[in-house]
Structures are given as structure tokens and as C-alpha cells.
Amino acid sequence: MKFVIYTILYSLLFIQFAWAEKIQVKGIVKEMGSRRLMKETKIFFLPEKVVAVTNEFGEFSVTLDDQKKWDVIVNLAGYKKFKESLEIKEGRVFNIYLEKIEYNLFETTIVAKSDKRDPTKKSLTYTDFYSTPGAGGDPVKAVSNLPGINRSTQGARVVIQGGTPDDTQYGVNQQYVPIVFHFGGITSVIMPEAIESVDYLSAGYGPEYGKAIGGIINLNTRSPRTDRYYGIGFLDIFNGGLLVEGPVSEKGSFLLSARRSWVGEVLKKIAEEEDGFDFTVAPSYTDATFVYEYNKSKAKKYSVTGLYSLDELKFVLDMPLGNDPSTRGDFKNETGFHRVIGRFDHELSKNKKYFTSLAVGGDQIFFKINDQFLDVDSTNYTLRSEYQMKKTSWTHYFGLDWSYEDYNVGINLPFFDSDNGGIRNPFSLGESRAGRREGNWYELGFYSRHNYQLNNEGNWVFTPAMRLDYYSATEEGESLVDKLLWQPRFSMKYLLSDYEFFRLSSGIYNQLPEEREVNSLAGNPYLKPLIARHLNIGYENDLRKGSTDGLKVYTGLFYKDLNDLVNSSSRLVERAGTFTTENFSNESSGEIYGGEIYLQYKNDQWALNTSYTIARSNRVDQYGVKQLSQFDQTHNFNVIGSYQYERWTFSTRFRFVTGNPRTPVNGAIYDADNDVYVPVRGDFFSERNKDFLQLDLRIDRKFIFRDWILSAYLDIQNVTNRSNSEGLNYNYDYSESKVTSGIPVLPTFGLKGEF
């Protein structure tokens, strides 16, 4: 009997197991918030210890017994452990969301090895620049924390190593663009979320670039996501914007971003409510960026980038500014540009590749005050191509950099004297000069770079290079050969190890005078290009030796010798048998020298970046008088620290910069024809503003939801509300003055949603 009972029980048990069916279970593993698909991720099903692994699309498939509940566990480095009891049913698709331990990464990094052929190049990635305190998430503002970048008092422009703002050239995807900032330097012309990195090239930069004796700032748009559609929306007190991206085919993907400012409305409101706040201008801007990429194969990639930027200002001045009768009435300013940049990258073989990039677009400037105006409309074509070839010890680069511009310029303005010691003459002083001209000019550039490293492992790396430029805009030089500008450049490295080296870069650089200076309408078409000779030596040591934590050291000394700089000239010169005013000549020169150091330290939660630059920038005017440059800043010290705790990031920036030089005003002379006072200047730049000190704070917080992320930040510039001097403001006859202060404490709050 006992046997029968056991047999029945055993049979029942057996039958139960025999009836436990196998079922196919499918699922997807995603990152919480970003919904990024997690590939090669192991999912454990307990208690049977069944393991599934996701494919490249984050999908997994596993066969399980049809029992009611399984403990599902995913334990992945950098993510919180996922453990849930799940009911398994036939046909059910599981979505497993993994939560990152840290969503806010903060690190200001000089990108090391990737395409860093130029030893003077420093780059900030999105992660680097987005959380920089005081920069409001802006890439170009964040660059100002790097060594060698002056603190800019002209918000919309970047000054490199004691040069002038005109000595810096701006580019997007290596194609020239006229501006990099919206009006007043509020933000750069591309939405930060559409930017992968910003490059900064300083003294001794390579032959790929030219036409700038100071340096280069280049923004690189990023590749659109290919895994799914993705969106970002943000708003803060200055502007709001949207970004969408995603795949359009198996090999193609797109990104579209657009922004519109409302800072003008905010400022108007402040001006209405704040007594004594004379902010009469209400700027607004719009920009849009479009990127399409098509990866035909691993070796061939096509991309199209579209850029649009427009800054507008309109207001009516009821009273003349500074009692200058010309500066009243209708004021209008529009500055815009658009570009379509097509690019083709082709890797011909392991050792040969090339790219070609064609940009087509236009620049528009319209500036009007009453009946005085400047109206510039141009169509631009720029072509950049490069062929790269590797041999055992050599890597050769050959490239061309060509541009053509059709312009239509109309002016009705007085002459602007820029050699004024930073003290502007009244607008009414000069008689307006009117005219309109159409025409074209072009610039040709060729370059070659040749890297030599013995068997790619020697201690020495030598890079001789040459750049050749031709400007059709200047009449200087009798023949084509006379006008060719040969610019040899050379760099070398001595490698102490993979992470430690000494470097040297030098070369000759040139730059076309500003358009207004060299045009035949109101300038001097016989001006020569500006010439600079650079020398940059340094030592770098990455003590992290491949890891992410630790210290990195960058040091450098630079010297720049500047010649044929442009100055105003009232001299009469003979042109076509008659005498006329020369307007401008190439009789000024200068020299800049200094040193810089950059230390980066990072561990799990802390990051500390310190940069210090000491420099002297001198100019010699057309009369042989030596003076400081307007942009001389002896000391420039920046410290950025950040601490990350779970979804919080706290960061701070401290800046100390020597006060900018300024020119004293020793009185004024009354212009009885125009009812204005002309300042009598003392020795140019013989005084200084008080030293600049500023402390900024930033707090970032991320809120992670299953399918989206909400980011909030509070960025407080000048948290101590220190009154920094940016110059002097004078009364109508220059007999009284008052310090013009920089920004007061300025909190900015922003929200960003990522979908």
C-alpha cells in the first residue's frame, strides 16, 4: 500500500514536472532616462541561474520554464543593481531599465590622443563644457577657462594669448563662419547640445589653418544618434530651444536644433522697472542647426550640416547717447549668416584617406542709425580638402583651403578710427562717406604637413609643414608670385614615455586686414597682410597613464612677433595721378610673450582644474611709440572645482585677472560744427582698470524618470556681487568720469528635458 501511495505521489510530481512547459521570453534592456539600448549586458534569472545576453540593439531572448515568478538580476558596473521578481508569461516582452549611479559627469579635459596631430590644439567636449560654472553650458564661454585665453571684455569675441579679437578666426566643422557668439556674447551660435567639441588652437598652430595671426576657435557638430528618435527641450531666462534627432534609414540619421531668445523682453522689463538702468537695447537672436549623416560603409561617410544664425536689434533713441547728435533716432542692427556644409570622408585603405568639404552660404550685416548705415551682403563658397597618407615612419597630409566671396557693400558712415586708445571719437566728428560697390574676392590656401617618427615608436617626432596663401583682395604685390605668402611651420616632440613629452611649435602666419581696411571703397586696397612669427615650447605629463583619475600637467611658453599691423593713416598718397587720404597703412608692430600652466586633477567625485597664464603684449605704433596692447593681461588665473554626489553636481569657478589697460583722458576739445567734444587722450593704455575678481557657482540636479530625464541648474555668476571695473564712463565734455562696472550677481536658472 505504501508503495502504491509513493508511486502515485511520485507520478503526480513527475507529471507536474513533465507538464512544466518551456517558454520563449524576450526583452529589452535600456538605460533609465536616456533609454539608451544596453548591448552585451547579462541578465540572470534565478533561482535556475539562467543567463541571457543582450544583442547590439539591447534585446535578449531566453527560454525559461513556465513557472510563475523569476528573480531577474542585472549587475552592471556603473549602474545600480537591478533586481526584481517578475512574472513570466508566454509572449510577454520585458523592458528592463538600468539606472546609472552617476548621471552628471564633470571633467574639463584636454582631449589627448584622438586626432591630436596639432600639439597646440586643446579641446573641450560636451561633457567638459556643459557643466562649467559661469559658462551657462556654453562651449565657447567655457574655453575661456583654458590657459592662454584672455578674459574678454568684448563679450562676443575671443582673445587668444594677448592678441586682439580680430586675430582670432572662427569655424564650424573647419569651415569659416563670421561670428561664433550671438550679440553681446550671450551664447554661441549653435545650441550646445548639438556640439560635440570645441577646439582651440594657439601660438604655433599647424598648417591646416591660416588667415589668423592669433589662433582658431572651431566648433564641431556631433553625429546624430542612430539608435532611436531622441529629443531635448530647454529653457532659461535667456532663451529656449529644441533638438530632435534619430535615424532616417539604416545608414542615415539626422539632427535638428533651433533656439529663440527672449532676453530682449527680459531686459526690456528690467529697464522699465529698474530706475537708472539704461539698458536701451533689446537684442534677440535665432539660430538653427541641421546635421544629416549617411554612413555608406565603414570607409565612406557623407554628411551635410546646415547653420542659420540671426541677431536683431531695433530701438529708437529719443536722446543722443553721450550728447553726440548723430547717435539718436532709429537704430537697427541685423547680423546673420547661413551655411550649408557638405562633407565626404573616404578611407581609401588602412593608410590612406581623404575628405573634402564644401560650404555655401551668405553673411548679412545691416547697421543703421538714422540715415547712416552699413549694409553688407555676401555669398560665400569655401572648399577644404585633405589627403592623408601613412608610411612606415611618415604621415603626410596635403590639403587646400579655398574661399570665394561675392559681396555687395553699401555704406553711409563716417570714418572709424580704431587707433584711439580705446577711447572712441564721437560719431558726429567725421563726415559721412557714402557709396555702394559690388565685387568679389577669393583666397587660396595650400598646405602640407609631414610627421616623422621612426617606425612610429621613436622618441622624436618631427613635423615640417608649409602653408601657402594668396589673397586677391589686396593690390599689394605686382604679380601673382609677389602675392604668394609662404609660411613654413615646424613642430617637434620628444617623448619621454607614452604620457610625457616636451614639444616645440613655430611658424609664420598671416592674416588679411579687416574688410573695411582693405576694401577699395573706403579703405586702402594696397595694404599688406599682417604677419606673425610664433614660437611655443612646452612640457606635458599625463600622470593618469591611461586611467581616468589622477593628475595631468600642461605647461608652455609662447612668443609672437607681429609685423605689418594696420593703423589709421591720414597721410596723402598719390593714386592715379592725384592725392588722396591713405586711410590705413601697415606701419605698426608688436610682440607678445608669456607662459601658461594647466593642471587637471580628478578622482571619483572631485575634479579640480587650474589654469594660469602670465603674459605681456606690447605694440609699437606708426610713430615708433611703444605701448601696451589694449588686451594685455599680466595674470590670468582660473580655478574650477566640482563635487559630484549621486545626482547632484556642485561646481565653482574663481577667476583673478589683471585689470585691462586703459588710456587716460586729459580733457576735450569742442567741435563747434557738430556740437560734440573730442577727447584729448593721454599716453595710450598707460593706466589700468582694477584687477578683476569673480566667483561663480553652479548647482546641477538630474531627475531620472523611466523614459526621460529632467535636468535643472542654477548658475550664479559673480556670487559675491563684486563691482569689477570695465572702464570709465565720461560726461559730455570728459571733465567727469565714473567707473563702468561689469555684471552684478547674475543668477540663471534653467531646465532641460531629454526624451
Add this chain to the structure above:
Amino acid sequence: MRLFLSVCLFFLVSCGDDNFKKYAALSEFRVLGILADNPEVSDTNETVSLTPVVSDIANEGRTVTMKVESCVDPGIATGEEVNCEGEALYQLITEENIDLNALLGASYYTGAINSIDITVPENILANRSPIEQFNGIDYLVIFNFSVGGEELVRTFRRIKVSTKPEKNSNPTISSSSDISLSANEQALSLVAGESPQEFSFLDLTGEQKTSKEVYYLSWFTSSGEIENSQVYVDEETKITLDSNLPNEAVVVVFLRDGRGGSDFLVKKLP
């Protein structure tokens, strides 16, 4: 483009200060304008009579020294200093003492003083470009006022020298609003004697164009405040004299055509 970004930035950050002394307030020695009987001449040895209009209320009449020099404009608009020494066709016109009390005492130490005559050197347009010849070049006249060797005010005006067939002439003041010695807000307005002139010029490409003058006014007062002291001729502005009314006050208006032509009016109150 970069220059005009800077210009725009200037407008963006320009701000005044309510504590600065006011442009319209008359007190210390000041030149309010310099009249020329012929603001524009040919380069044929013509003589121009210049008359400074000054105010020196705070000092109630004193003797000042006036030194006048002239030369071809060294290029003020292109950044050169306002200085005739060593410049082409330099002339020391006069250096004389002027008794402001005798000349202006009856009009609250404000008004026109001695005229001086200047002969513009002939042929100063020779070898100049056709555009400069037609549009004209400036013959500069610098006035230096001093007391006991200490400079009070330096001022200058230009005499336009051109080959233009129709020369610029001075605008005239036909009438102005009545004002009284009252603490109430009062309107200030002016009627010009003629319409602004149309004039021709060569643009930078050498093409002949026409344009029209714009008349604008500069108002000054010895008491109180003027709402907008620099206005167009067809704009009305307002004056409010000090609440503690003075025994007398003076209001001056200068009419300018933007090309060197001008006229003025002194109103003594009451």
C-alpha cells in the same frame, strides 16, 4: 563685421549718469558755437569771418585771451590730434584779449564776441582727388581761450573748401517759443527761416548724389533743466527753471545744419 559688432556693443553698454553735470547747464566758461559768414568757400583766396558765441556766467565777466590758429585739417576724422602746429598752410590768425564783461555783461555774460577774419589759402585743392575736390576738404580753425596762461577751453571749427558750384549757406532762426521767468514747465520750440538745403556730393565711387540737410538744435540754460537739450528742429522740448527762481536767466539755442552752417539766439529772462 567685427568693427560693427564693437559699435553695437558700444550702444549696448552705453549708459549715462544722472550725477554728471548737465550738458545744457550754463555756468563756467564755455563756447557754444562758432558762426561763419560763409561755411563753404572755393580755394580762391576767400576770406571768412568767424564769430564765437561764449558763456561765462559763473565768473561774471573777465578778460580772457583768445588765440586763433588755422591749417589744413591734419585728419581729425582719421585719428589725428586737433593741432595745427607744423601742419600744412599753418597760420597764426590772432592772439588777443577779450573783455567779456564789456562785451557780454548786459546779456548775462553769454553771447557773440569779437569776429575774426581768416583768408583761406588758395589752391589748397590742387592735386586732390576729384572726389575730395568736389566734396571739399576742411580748413581747420582752432580757438584757444585762456586766462593768465591757463587754458579754459579749446575749440575748433572747419571751413569747407570745395569746387562745388552751390556752396552751403547758414540756416536762420525765424522765431522761437516765448518763455518767461517762471518755475513752471515751459515748451521750447523754434522755427527755421528756410527749409533745409538739398546738396550734391560725389559718393565713394565718384557718382554724383544728392542729399538733404538735417537741422538740429542745441538748447542751453543758466537755470533749471531742459528735458532733451539736443533735438531736431521740428521737435519740441521742455524747460523747467530752478524752483528757487533767479533774478535773471538766459536761454540759448543753436541751430545747425550738420554741414558747418549755424545760427543762434540768446533769450534773456525776464
